[in-house]
Amino acid sequence: MSSLVAKKQVVTEKLKAFLPAGFEVMVADLLFENPVSFKIVPPRSTKLGDFRAGINGEKHQITVNGDLNPYAFLITTLHEFAHLQTYVQYGRFVKPHGEEWKATFRELLLPAIDSKLLPMDVTNALVRSLSSTKASSCSDVQLSRVLKQYDKPKEGIVLLESLPKNTTFVLQGKHFVKGDLRRKRYLCDELATQKKYLIHALSEVKPI
Ligand SMILES: [Zn+2]
Structure with missing residues (x-):
């Protein structure tokens, strides 16, 4: 077995703890196909994840909060990969959530939607979010609301x-x-x- 295949297996195993069942290979593929430093980090209250373009030959970086429920983790990861791929293809002179980003996000989401591995309410919220003509943002309220239902309930909150x-x-x-x-x-x-x-x-x- 080549060391790359072995490495990928280790990453795929690690991702299982964070993603809905059946998505670990899809995300591992993204990690290996795109030159990026992918970090699962302690939760930040201001954002679920982010993308930072590497400058001066540094690697691009994606971070995702480690406390997200599996569906939110998947969607946030795909959202940030859409930023990465948009940046690689178009550079920094397109809008963060403009047409180019939307088209890229759609391409990343379609296999997830088609997999039929997501609950119906999440699938519907994603389809709605993709067909919305409104400018997207890092926080699509309808989608966040559906995803939040899968958070573990916190006492009194x-x-x-x-x-x-x-x-x-x-x-x-x-x-x-x-x-x-x-x-x-x-x-x-x-x-x-x-x-x-x-x-x-x-x-x-x-x-x-
Ligand atoms: Zn964003």
Whole structure:
């Protein structure tokens, strides 16, 4: 067995812990076909993953949060590979989530959709996301909402959007009162300062 095949087997085995069953070979193939440093990292609250173009001959880098549920891990990984492949093909002068990125993401997603290995609600959310004419972003709210349902429930924690108006809740140690929806965020009052904050509808908060 060649050392490359052996290496790939090790990577494929490692990926199993993070991905839905049946996707480890697909992702291992991507890792070996694209020159990239792929890191599974401790969770960051501001993003699920990211792509950084290597400069001066450095390798490109993709990071993905290690605490994502398997479906979110897969979609985030494909999202970041779409950034990588778009960068390799078109360079830095196209929009981050423009037509080129969308077409690349679609190509990466289609085998996942066609595999029939994903739950129906995830598949439907992906198809909707692909056919949406709106500009995509790193955070497609409809898709995130579906993916979040597969997170392990955390004691006492709910999504802000599930709380009734005027509920008091805690987020990052501060107390807020939920107000009205403005696009994707709720206008909330911080109790201590009476300042207003726009907090994302899918933030994980603790009602009190
Ligand atoms: Zn993105």
